[in-house]
Amino acid sequence: MTHSDKFLQNILQETKSIAIVGASSKPHRxxxxxxxxxxxxxYIIYPVNPNExxxxxxxxRCYPNLKSIDKEIDMVDIFRSREAVLEITNESIEINAKVIxxxxxxxxxxxxxxxxxxxxxxVMDRCPKIELEKPYWTSK
Numbered sequence: 001m002t003h004s005d006k007f008l009q010n011i012l013q014e015t016k017s018i019a020i021v022g023a024s025s026k027p028h029r030x031x032x033x034x035x036x037x038x039x040x041x042x043y044i045i046y047p048v049n050p051n052e053x054x055x056x057x058x059x060x061r062c063y064p065n066l067k068s069i070d071k072e073i074d075m076v077d078i079f080r081s082r083e084a085v086l087e088i089t090n091e092s093i094e095i096n097a098k099v100i101x102x103x104x105x106x107x108x109x110x111x112x113x114x115x116x117x118x119x120x121x122x123v124m125d126r127c128p129k130i131e132l133e134k135p136y137w138t139s140k
Contacts, residue, residue: 003123010133011099015074016044018128019066019097021088022079023047023078025057030103031079032057038077041132046073064088066091074098078106085111093118102118103127 018038024031035058039045045060046069063069066076066088076092078085078101085102088109092100098128100115102108102124112122 002016003126005134008123008126009119011075011101011123012128012131017046017071017073018043018075018077019048019063019069019073020077020079021048022084023049023052023057023062024079024088025052025062030127031076032125034077034103035060036081037129037132044071046071056061066095066097073097075101077101077103079103080106082106082108086114089115092120094114099123101126101128 004129020031020035023035026032034055035045035047039058047057047060047062048066049062050064053064055062073095076088076097078088085108086105087098090098097120099121104125104127107124112124
């Protein structure tokens with residue numbers, strides 16, 4: 001699946017709230033770094049990780065799963081293994097998310113098709129942090 005810069009830019013401009021599934025409290029982890037950048041860009045972030053529930057990540061309360069977030073979620077950013085993507089996609093559909101975003105090296109065609117059939121936009125094998133660092137953002 002290829003994504004045009006315009007497609008990704010539109011998603012990132014329309015998105016206000018992001019659930020990061022697989023968020024980590026460890027600063028050296030990619031999910032932590034991406035969450036930090038997304039917060040700095042003004043997104044509302046909901047970290048999701050059942051192993052981090054008693055912790056705050058970058059000052060944000062951590063949730064055990066998507067269904068436990070009582071706010072509207074625009075995008076679900078997945079930092080989990082390919083094997084977990086289908087379950088996360090189904091939960092994303094249940095909470096009426098608008099976008100499923102699978103991080104670098106994560107591709108799951110079945111989950112993508114299911115999400116699209118339910119009206120969600122799908123991004124695979126990309127990173128929002130990298131997209132936000134592209135030059136076209138400086139001309140906003």
